[in-house]
Amino acid sequence: MQDFADRWGFGPDKFWLRGERKKEAVAFDEENGVWHLYGHPESAEVLMDTENFTPDGTKLFEVDEETAKYFEGDLAQMNGPEHVHLRKQVIRVFNPKFMDDLERRIVELCDELIGRLGGRTRFNLLTDFVDDLSGIVFAELLGIPADDRTMFRMVDVNMDQAAMMTTVEGEDYFQKLTVPLQPLRDMLGRHIDDRADNPREDLISLLCRVKKLDGSSMTRDQIINFVIGILGAGHLATPLLIGNTMLCLESFPEQYERVRADRSLVPTMLDETMRFLSPGNATYRATLADVEVAGQKIPKDQMIRVELGSANRDPRAFRDPDSFDVSRSPNPHLGFGRGAHHCIGAQMIKVETRVVFDLLMDRFPVLRVDPEVPPVYFDSPDFTGVKSVAVRTG
Template sequence: MVRTEVLERSLPSLVAWLERSRRQGQVHHDDRQRCWQVLGHPEVSAVLADHTTFSSDLGDLMPRQPDLDLLTRGNFVRMDPPRHHRLRGLASRAFTPRTVTGLAPRIATVTAELLDAADERDRDRLDLIDALAYPLPVIVIAELLGLPAADRPMFRRWADALFNQPDSGPDTSLPRLAEQAVRQAAPAVREMNSYLLDRIQAARSHPADDLTSRLTTTEADGQRLTDEEIVGFVALLLIAGHITTTATLGNTVLCLDEHPDAAAQVRADRTLLPAAIEETLRLRTPFPRLARRTTTDAALGPALIPAGELVVAWLTAANRDERMFPEPERFDLHRQPNPHLTFGHGIHFCLGAPLARLEANIALGILLDRYPDITVATDPPVRHRDPWTMVGPASLPLEVHPR
């Protein structure tokens, strides 16, 4: 059993709250949070699939702030068609499956280098987040974008400002939470915007063989991305892209530690590692919820949601819906099918999902090959992020024994 730091807002407490909420219906209005909670798998799938009724543009419901307004110009996660299709289509041309697959050798090299450095510091202990789970995806995505990997302490500070939000539990209304989040994140967003605009303008003037330079020249139907639009896209890849992989690496190690029989199966048959990653993504969903806004009166299950309402689609709850996942709390390496919604659904399905899966599979395979025995340490304890905002360890001390 993993001993972790006792937190008021732990993943088990969030799951317990979601299951209590489910008794009110898979779709119901939450007076305290001032939103509609959507908990069931088919209901969440319906919300994410219907971008016409359930808009991703929350501009009317969010407080306005100039720095965040600039950041959202190219953030197609927060857009609806046709603008979403144009921006995602242009971005996809520069972020192809071939590009992702071609990163595999570099991912393996960086993983080995980071673990070599960790072994030099201490052959018996390492913090997985500091040693591998954070730097690996940041180095890979920074190199892909043409950003200096040496700036990763600054990138981490930005991510913490965006995802470590106070008072994010069930007693806080979402409009109030949004106001708090904007105030907290604004200085980091301002710094990030300035940094990325400088890099984008330099790439436009002196293009190199990197994704940022390609984004400045990619064209479809005679249209190109503006510098301001590229800021939002690059920020999305840099921050959301790396933090998802960081969480997945840490969460998978936690799941294998909590389920030694499954860990033994994965060590004996490495072809089971992708299944272990998918089951981890289901049970420890990095981003627990997504927000939408109704554009018209919407029938969802037995509920009728008025137009202009905030709708929260809970991925964490959908991924534990027993109608879709028998014995949903069981970590099952052989769960087939495993239609979790961790990377979303519909037109907003995560563009970086293939890279996150590739990084996790390669890095965890190397980790298991290098260390025949991996145990989560009890002193110091694991530190977790607030699961209302992000599910994943902030630190994960391990006892390891290299071959």
């Protein structure tokens, strides 16, 4: 595992990529005022428990009214009955017919985008191909022009910040998340205004029709926040998963050959990447009451950083956790979350990435990471993912 981490240039903060384990499942970081949760069963327990833990970290800070409007309506920040109510209405979009249509559309787009490569033997898998694919797919889901997908990249700013949510960072952390997104918010707002008068069969139109528990409609800001909240799942997660999978396949060529010989392993391969090289390696919860986790008493109104990358290497949950096994089953990884906040777009991501790898293997008998061009990674300590990976076909 040391070889894997060194080969791809991962820093010491990604200790789990070196096969290292923390002695305790829970530890308090006094300097930053954050509890770190490293174990799998403990992490799964906290993610499942919406009575004692909330993903809404703003409650721990003196967030002003202007900043707060950037989070209201974001599914990732919501908790309780309202969250469940809204989620049930929106998840209907991802019905079997939608998934079938999505698969056909992805095949069409892949053919078109691969054709644009013009027989090149070297290209950037993400910036020359996958970024456009996932951007167009998400734009069509929203019902906006494909050219507007360039705005989605503004969310990358958040993934390129070397900052995490702590009591030290406090309100500055939320400012860094929200201020760069204003042009994206303005663009989405224009489409929401249009759908209010001219509804269509798309996600924005659906959100304009969604009713909250009190029977009222979502506000304009709430719909914007909802869309931005699922942008990571519906658009950014696909390039991250595909890029990370390429690093794993390059490092474990015998596993790559297994998948090429048996395409039925593609879905389990992608789940194994979510475990082995988790794109989102951390998520946050705030305590709603005094709790006890792994024998540690944690008071109310404390910040917990759930270390998903570490939890996904816990030997209590995974046999031989530091091996990359494309046929691993069962694989109870936490890469898509767990419980009420399980990634709403997980099925969409799985379909998109499966089709992409099937088509790449069909088109390119040889596809490997270009050894002359190092991958480029996002800087956020909450992510372990490539934003640029060059490949060659010979």
